[in-house]
Each structure stands twice: as C-alpha cells, then as structure tokens.
Amino acid sequence: MSEQELEDRERRDFLGKVTAAVGGAGAAAACWPFISSMNPATNVLSKATTEIELSMIPEGETKTVSWQGKPVFVVHRSPDQIAAMSKSNSRIDPQPDEERAKKSEWLVVVGICTHLGCVPNKTDKGWSCPCHGSEYDLSGRVLKGPAPKNLELPPYDFVADDKLLIGKT
Amino acid sequence: MARLVISWIDRRFPLTKFIKHELTEYPTPRNLNYWWNFGFLAGFVLVLQIISGVFLAMHYKPDALLAFASIEHIMREVNYGWLLRYLHSTGASAFFVVIFIHMARTLYYGTYRAPRELMWWTGQVLLVLLMATAFMGYLLPWGQMSYWGAQVITNLFGATPMIGDEVVVWLRGDFVVGDATINRFFVLHFLFPFLICGMVLIHLVALHYVRSSNPSGFNLDAKDNIPFHPYFTTKDLFGLGVFLVIFCFFVFFYPEFFIESENNIPADPLNTPAHIVPEWYFLPFYAILRAIPDMLGGVVAMVLSILIFTAMPYLDRSKIPGGSRYRPAYRILFYVFVVNVAVLAYVGAQPPTDAMTLLGRIATFIYFGVFLLLPFLSKHEEKWLLERGLSREVLDLIEGEESHERRRKATARREETKR
Numbered sequence: 001m002s003e004q005e006l007e008d009r010e011r012r013d014f015l016g017k018v019t020a021a022v023g024g025a026g027a028a029a030a031c032w033p034f035i036s037s038m039n040p041a042t043n044v045l046s047k048a049t050t051e052i053e054l055s056m057i058p059e060g061e062t063k064t065v066s067w068q069g070k071p072v073f074v075v076h077r078s079p080d081q082i083a084a085m086s087k088s089n090s091r092i093d094p095q096p097d098e099e100r101a102k103k104s105e106w107l108v109v110v111g112i113c114t115h116l117g118c119v120p121n122k123t124d125k126g127w128s129c130p131c132h133g134s135e136y137d138l139s140g141r142v143l144k145g146p147a148p149k150n151l152e153l154p155p156y157d158f159v160a161d162d163k164l165l166i167g168k169t
Numbered sequence: 170m171a172r173l174v175i176s177w178i179d180r181r182f183p184l185t186k187f188i189k190h191e192l193t194e195y196p197t198p199r200n201l202n203y204w205w206n207f208g209f210l211a212g213f214v215l216v217l218q219i220i221s222g223v224f225l226a227m228h229y230k231p232d233a234l235l236a237f238a239s240i241e242h243i244m245r246e247v248n249y250g251w252l253l254r255y256l257h258s259t260g261a262s263a264f265f266v267v268i269f270i271h272m273a274r275t276l277y278y279g280t281y282r283a284p285r286e287l288m289w290w291t292g293q294v295l296l297v298l299l300m301a302t303a304f305m306g307y308l309l310p311w312g313q314m315s316y317w318g319a320q321v322i323t324n325l326f327g328a329t330p331m332i333g334d335e336v337v338v339w340l341r342g343d344f345v346v347g348d349a350t351i352n353r354f355f356v357l358h359f360l361f362p363f364l365i366c367g368m369v370l371i372h373l374v375a376l377h378y379v380r381s382s383n384p385s386g387f388n389l390d391a392k393d394n395i396p397f398h399p400y401f402t403t404k405d406l407f408g409l410g411v412f413l414v415i416f417c418f419f420v421f422f423y424p425e426f427f428i429e430s431e432n433n434i435p436a437d438p439l440n441t442p443a444h445i446v447p448e449w450y451f452l453p454f455y456a457i458l459r460a461i462p463d464m465l466g467g468v469v470a471m472v473l474s475i476l477i478f479t480a481m482p483y484l485d486r487s488k489i490p491g492g493s494r495y496r497p498a499y500r501i502l503f504y505v506f507v508v509n510v511a512v513l514a515y516v517g518a519q520p521p522t523d524a525m526t527l528l529g530r531i532a533t534f535i536y537f538g539v540f541l542l543l544p545f546l547s548k549h550e551e552k553w554l555l556e557r558g559l560s561r562e563v564l565d566l567i568e569g570e571e572s573h574e575r576r577r578k579a580t581a582r583r584e585e586t587k588r
Contacts, residue, residue: 033248034249036249037224037227037250041242041248041250042248
C-alpha cells in the first residue's frame with residue numbers, strides 16, 4: 001500500500017462507515033428471529049377463529065364463547081329489544097344500532113370492558129362492569145362511565161344460516 | 170450533543186478513561202497470531218448461548234411430563250424456534266471447540282507460567298462451570314440419551330465414600346432421575362451462566378493486569394506493543410467472521426450433527442438404550458472413567474484428569490519461556506498429549522470391548538504419564554538447551570525482557586521516592 005493511500009483519510013472514513021453500516025444491518029437483522037419468537041406461535045394462531053352453532057341460543061338468551069382466549073357475548077335479541085335499541089343511543093360514544101349488528105337479531109361483542117379490561121356481568125338492560133361500575137346497553141354501547149368506548153365488535157361472519165365464525169370476515 | 174452527554178458521564182464515571190485504558194489504547198503485543206482469537210470467540214459464544222437460552226426458556230417447560238413435548242412445540246410452532254434451538258445446541262459444541270483450542274494454545278505456548286497462573290486457574294474454574302452447565306442443559310430435552318446420561322453421571326457421585334447413596338438421592342431429589350431432577354437442572358442451567366459471567370470478569374481483570382501473553386513467551390518491550398483498537402478489534406472481528414461461517418454451516422445445514430438420534434425418543438426410565446455415549450466433549454474423560462476397573466478409582470481418575478491441568482505452572486520447571494516454540498522436547502510432549510486425547514475420545518465413543526478397554530488403559534496411562542514426566546523432562550531439556558546455546562532470537566528476547574523488567578522496577582522506585 002502506498003503512502004498516498006494510507007493518507008487518504010476520506011477513503012478510510014468511507015470504508016469504516018460502510019463496514020459499520022453493513023455490520024450494523026447484519027446485527028439488526030439477526031435480532032429479528034429472537035424478537036419474532038416472542039410473537040404468538042402457530043398453535044396459538046390456530047385458535048384465532050371460533051365457530052358457533054346459533055341454533056343453540058334461543059331468543060332472548062346470551063351465550064359467552066371464547067375467541068382467542070377472550071370472552072365474546074353472542075346475544076339472540078328479541079324484536080322488542082331490537083326496536084328499543086334502534087331508538088336509543090349512547091351519549092359517551094354514539095353509534096346507531098344498525099352499525100353494531102350485521103343481523104339485527106344477533107349482537108356479537110367482545111365481553112371486555114373498554115375501561116380496564118374486566119368482564120361485564122349481564123343485567124336486564126345490558127351489562128354492568130363489576131370493577132368500576134360502567135354500564136352498557138343491549139347494543140354493547142356504553143351508557144355510564146368510566147368506560148370511554150362501546151364494547152368492541154370482533155370481526156365475524158355468518159358462514160351458514162345458523163353458523164357464526166368469529167375472527168374472520 | 171453526544172459529546173455533552175459523554176462529558177456529563179465522565180465527570181461522574183470513568184467511561185472514556187475506561188474505554189481508552191482497557192480497549193482502544195490497551196497495549197497488546199504486536200506478534201499475536203490467530204490462536205489468540207479464541208478468548209474473544211469464547212466470549213462471543215457465551216453471549217450467544219445466554220441470548221438463545223433466554224429465548225428458549227420462554228417456551229420450554231421443565232417438567233418430566235411436558236419437557237419433551239415443549240421441545241417439539243419449539244421446533245414446530247414457535248416462530249424461528251428451530252433456529253433458537255439449533256443455535257443453542259450447536260453453540261454448546263462450538264463453546265467446547267473454542268475453549269479446547271484456547272486451552273491448547275495456552276499449553277502449546279506455555280503461557281500458564283508466571284505471572285499468568287491465575288489466568289490459567291480462573292480458566293480451569295470456567296471449564297468446570299462450563300462442563301456442569303452443558304451437562305445439566307443436556308438433560309432438559311428429556312430424550313433417552315439425556316435421561317440415561319444424567320442417570321449415569323449422577324450415579325458417579327455414588328462413589329463418594331460412606332454417604333454415596335444419600336448424595337445421589339440428594340442430587341436427584343428422587344430415587345431415579347425424575348421430575349425433581351429436571352426442574353432443578355433447569356434452574357441451575359439458567360443460574361450457572363451468570364456465575365460464568367462473573368468468573369469471566371475476574372479472568373479479564375487478571376488479563377488486563379498481567380497483559381496478554383504472546384507467542385514468544387517473553388514480555389515484550391513497550392515499543393513492541395500496539396493499541397488494541399484498531400489492530401486487534403479488526404483481527405478479532407475477522408476471526409469472528411470465519412467462525413460464524415463454520416458455525417452457521419452447521420446450524421443451517423447439519424444442525425443434527427451434534428445431536429444423538431437416540432435423543433429423539435422420549436425418556437423411558439424402564440428401558441436403557443443399547444449403547445449410551447456422552448456428548449463428544451466429555452468423551453476423553455468418559456474413556457478415562459471406564460479405563461479404571463474400580464468405581465471409586467475411575468471417578469477419581471476422571472476428576473483428576475481435569476484438575477491436573479491446575480498443576481501445570483509447577484510441573485513445568487523450565488526457565489526457558491515460549492513453550493513449544495523454543496523447546497523441542499516440550500513440543501513433542503504437547504503433540505503426544507493432543508493425539509492421546511483424540512485416541513481417548515475415540516475410545517470413549519466405542520462400546521467397551523476388550524481391545525477398546527486395553528487401548529483406553531494405555532491412553533489413560535499416557536495421559537497422566539505426560540503430566541508426571543513433565544517436571545523431569547523440562548528440567549533436563551532446559552539444561553540441554555543452555556549447554557547447546559540459545560539462538561540469537563531468544564537471547565535478544567531475554568535481553569529485551571530484562572531491560573523491560575529493569576525499566577519497570579526503575580519506574581516503581583521513582584514513584585516510591587516521589588511519595
């Protein structure tokens with residue numbers, strides 16, 4: 001190597017930076033499998049959807065099913081209840097009842113209070129959370145705080161006349 | 170901004186000073202060859218084992234009923250679980266390869282000599298901790314080899330005089346290797362690496378106090394030392410690149426190379442496999458164990474075969490440094506020892522036939538013979554070399570070391586008077 005090449009500081013700095021960049025990118029890429037291994041494994045992912053026979057739930061009844069380990073309330077609403085719900089609304093998080101149910105006689109909501117994650121108990125009017133007293137109506141809309149939002153709607157589809165698939169639309 | 174933060178820290182913690190003193194400007198002999206890369210590589214593998222191990226532990230279940238299935242879960246369902254496991258299993262073997270080469274380098278160049286005895290002895294402690302960690306980790310997959318390996322090795326403690334049986338039951342927490350055993354082995358397998366880290370720290374503090382040895386075996390003049398950075402950071406990283414090419418070849422193309430196929434059968438306490446062998450890195454010691462017909466004698470011989478390295482600074486009585494480099498007889502002894510260890514490893518892997526037992530006994534005799542011969546051989550060799558006259562190269566180095574010593578003492582005296 002000639003003296004001149006040794007003294008070419010700019011070239012040296014460039015090579016140093018390129019080396020550091022390639023090495024850094026390699027190290028960062030090598031982190032990925034480790035981070036990824038903490039994500040749900042395939043056996044967990046296979047529980048991503050839940051299928052339910054709707055004929056098991058008579059009118060006016062609620063069934064709690066587990067979807068990804070979370071409780072999901074499936075309510076077979078009566079025509080009276082549907083009528084009442086389409087008239088009323090929530091003041092905290094207003095949303096019309098038609099947007100809350102794909103088929104108006106079937107309400108499907110995630111049974112986790114949007115405040116701090118407790119499971120609300122069924123009441124005549126809807127649900128009431130035992131932790132901090134939030135109340136929801138039969139459309140899963142929040143009537144009384146501290147919950148800030150309506151009960152979450154999971155993705156679901158009626159794959160057959162009496163078959164509900166939760167987790168996929 | 171960065172400069173402000175660093176100067177803020179420097180007023181409170183010797184960060185820049187430490188990095189300068191111990192890394193960037195740390196004086197390192199300029200004549201280090203590639204055999205001096207393996208300490209760094211051992212450190213790298215230790216970190217790799219701890220990281221891959223921690224991530225495996227997030228998915229593993231230390232339970233006699235669940236362990237085997239949880240390994241299958243890791244292999245089939247956890248994202249990149251196969252990669253974590255193969256990194257860890259191949260890493261265990263890589264660790265021993267690197268450590269054995271690191272030790273062989275020390276023996277070849279005779280760098281266990283004063284003032285580096287504590288480097289050698291902390292290294293011995295690290296070897297024993299590494300063996301214990303590897304042994305306990307090997308039980309965790311709960312396959313047939315895992316199970317019977319642990320059963321046999323814990324049984325060795327039955328050779329303890331008087332209370333042998335009680336010790337074995339205490340170690341296992343059960344009458345055979347069982348649920349209690351796998352649970353405690355998992356805990357200890359997780360704990361020991363941190364003991365290793367602590368010991369490595371002591372190893373490094375000792376290293377930076379006595380400074381790196383070098384192939385000449387002499388302490389070099391200050392002018393023959395160069396800063397660690399960029400010269401040896403670059404050399405270590407290049408060595409790491411070569412290591413990773415070989416390591417990844419096994420991880421990705423031959424991951425099962427170091428795994429006994431028998432271990433893919435779940436542990437069965439009622440059925441011993443026809444031919445059990447320990448992991449390859451225990452084979453030479455296992456061969457020594459089997460070579461002695463008496464149980465207690467075998468265990469003692471096996472323990473001694475590891476602990477005897479500790480005596481090296483005293484067994485080697487020659488004043489001529491440089492190990493094999495300037496000492497032909499020592500060099501022959503070194504190669505005899507290495508070949509003999511390979512023979513022992515081969516014997517350890519074979520079923521115990523008459524011929525193998527005989528070969529194992531001869532090799533065991535040579536193994537200890539080498540250590541016992543060394544004090545006499547080194548003394549005679551020294552006399553012979555001095556009579557024959559040392560080469561110009563060695564004389565120059567001796568002179569260099571003496572002037573180095575004189576200067577060091579002079580500086581020490583000056584500082585003494587100043588105070």
